[in-house]
Each structure stands twice: as structure tokens, then as C-alpha cells.
Amino acid sequence: GQQLNQSPQSMFIQEGEDVSMNCTSSSIFNTWLWYKQEPGEGPVLLIALYKAGELTSNGRLTAQFGITRKDSFLNISASIPSDVGIYFCAGQLNTGGFKTIFGAGTRLFVKA
Amino acid sequence: KAGVTQTPRYLIKTRGQQVTLSCSPISGHRSVSWYQQTPGQGLQFLFEYFSETQRNKGNFPGRFSGRQFSNSRSEMNVSTLELGDSALYLCASSLKGAPMNTEAFFGQGTRLTVV
Numbered sequence: 001g002q003q004l005n006q007s008p009q010s011m012f013i014q015e016g017e018d019v020s021m022n023c024t025s026s027s028i029f030n031t032w033l034w035y036k037q038e039p040g041e042g043p044v045l046l047i048a049l050y051k052a053g054e055l056t057s058n059g060r061l062t063a064q065f066g067i068t069r070k071d072s073f074l075n076i077s078a079s080i081p082s083d084v085g086i087y088f089c090a091g092q093l094n095t096g097g098f099k100t101i102f103g104a105g106t107r108l109f110v111k112a
Numbered sequence: 113k114a115g116v117t118q119t120p121r122y123l124i125k126t127r128g129q130q131v132t133l134s135c136s137p138i139s140g141h142r143s144v145s146w147y148q149q150t151p152g153q154g155l156q157f158l159f160e161y162f163s164e165t166q167r168n169k170g171n172f173p174g175r176f177s178g179r180q181f182s183n184s185r186s187e188m189n190v191s192t193l194e195l196g197d198s199a200l201y202l203c204a205s206s207l208k209g210a211p212m213n214t215e216a217f218f219g220q221g222t223r224l225t226v227v
Contacts (some may be wrong), residue, residue, distance in 0.1 A: 033215060042116075042202050042218035043155075088155065092216075099168045100145065100204075100216060102155035 003027075006089050007104025013079055014111050021087060021106040022073040029091030032065050032072040033100070037086045046087075047074070079110050114139065116205050116219035124225045130191040133222045137184050137205030144186040145216060146178060149200040156200075161186055193226045200224075 006023045013019055023032070031050055035043035037072055047058050049065035049072060056063055063074045089103040125131050137144050145168075146158040157170040161180035178188045184205075190197055191225040200223050204216035 035218075040220075042118075042204075042220045044176050045217060048215045090155075090216075099157060099160065099170075101157065102147075104154045 003088060004091055004101055006105040006106055009052050009104065010107040012109045012111065015079060017079055017082060019076040019079055019083070019108060020073060021089075022071060023089035023091070023093055023103045024071040025101075026070065027091070027093075027097065027101075028069040029071075029101075030093035030094045031091060032040055032063070033090040034061075034063050034072070034074045035088045035090065037105075038084075043088055049104070076108075079108075081110050083109055084110050116217055117201055118201075118203050118219035118222050120222060121220065122223045122225075125176060125193050127193055127195060127226055129193050130189065131193060131224060132192075133188045133201055133203075135188070135203030135205075135219060135226070137186070137203075138207075138217060141205035141207050141217075142184050143206040143208070143216075144180055144184065145204045147202045147204065148172070148190050149202055149221070150198075155202070160187065172173045172176070190224075195226050198226045199223060 004023050004025050005064040034046045047056050047063040047105050052066050052069045054065040060077045086105040086107050088105045091101050093099045115139050119134045143162045145160040149157045152223045159166050160168040164180045175191045180186045200221045202218050202221045206217045
């Protein structure tokens with residue numbers, strides 16, 4: 001079945017540093033989504049990507065949909081303490097209905 | 113605009129019992145998906161409903177079932193609960209159905225503990 005490989009598994013960074021995480025798959029996806037989840041909450045959508053090669057920003061966050069449609073990355077610039085959380089990538093398949101496959105998540109720790 | 117609402121937030125059940133979880137999607141959203149989240153397995157897709165029909169199903173046993181009502185509200189049922197069913201169950205709603213791609217918005221989840 002479809003699987004997403006998300007890396008790194010965790011990151012410990014200093015406030016102000018830039019962060020990069022990515023997801024790869026052997027399958028092609030129609031849509032890539034990036035979510036952030038904080039303790040006790042559901043994932044919150046950060047960025048949605050719909051076309052191969054698309055580069056989209058949301059404040060300090062930038063994400064790209066890979067040309068091959070099998071990968072995506074998320075960058076966070078100038079990290080701040082409230083960036084702490086788990087970041088999930090998700091690939092969405094449109095097979096007559098939606099099926100979304102999630103990566104295992106990248107746990108981000110930011111030291112002030 | 114209200115977000116996705118899941119009830120209850122927390123639940124404790126005994127092995128062998130059954131449980132029903134509820135999800136009210138964002139107003140106007142017709143697609144509802146359910147996920148199981150555990151520390152070991154991450155987010156696992158359970159099933160997706162659109163216009164009261166199940167369109168996609170993940171790799172879970174038949175003890176996991178769901179349905180969607182005409183107002184798009186959805187319920188998920190787990191019968192004969194096992195300890196391993198302890199997890200955060202998340203519901204996500206989407207505005208459009210196939211063939212449009214669209215974002216999914218999550219509720220806060222129902223934390224189920226099986227003892």
C-alpha cells in the first residue's frame with residue numbers, strides 16, 4: 001500500500017534557526033498537505049499543495065509539491081518557541097473519494 | 113464559522129464493550145474521514161464518507177464501522193473493544209467530493225481508553 005517516509009523524526013533547534021523537513025513516497029499523490037499538531041489537539045492545516053512544482057508560503061512557512069508528485073518539503077524560517085509541535089505531511093489520493101496517507105511526523109523542539 | 117466538532121472528548125471503556133463516536137463536520141462540508149492516532153502507528157486512515165456513502169476504507173477489521181447521516185454528521189462505531197483500540201480518534205471534514213482535491217480540517221479528537 002501507499003506509504004510516506006517523513007524525515008527527520010525529530011529536531012532540536014535554537015530559536016531563530018530555519019527548519020526543513022520532507023516527505024517522500026513511492027506513490028504519486030494528487031495533493032500534498034502539511035499539518036501541525038499540538039498536545040491534546042487535532043492536526044491543524046498549515047499549507048495545501050495541488051500542483052506538481054507548486055511552491056506556497058504561509059507566513060514563515062514555505063512548502064513545495066515535488067515535480068515527480070512523490071515528495072514534498074516544508075521549511076520554517078526564523079523559528080520561534082510556539083513552533084513547537086509535531087508536523088505531519090499527508091499525501092492525498094483521489095480515487096473516487098479521498099484517501100489521505102500521513103507521514104509519521106516530525107517532532108520539533110525549539111529552545112529559546 | 114464553527115469547526116469540526118467531535119464528541120465526546122474523552123471516553124473510558126472496558127474490553128468487550130462497544131463504543132460510538134460522533135463527528136459534526138464544518139457546515140457545508142460533505143466529506144467526512146476518520147483516523148486512528150496512536151504513538152506507535154501514527155495517523156491511520158479508517159474510512160471516508162460522502163453523501164451517506166462510504167467511499168474509501170482503510171485496513172481495519174470489521175469491528176470498526178461508520179455511517180453518515182443526511183446532514184453530513186458522522187458516527188464511528190467500534191465493537192468488541194480491545195486494549196489496542198486505545199487511541200485518539202480524529203475526524204476530518206472536507207468541502208468538496210471527487211474529483212476536486214480539497215483540504216481536510218480536523219476536529220480535536222476523541223481520546224478512547226480501553227481498560
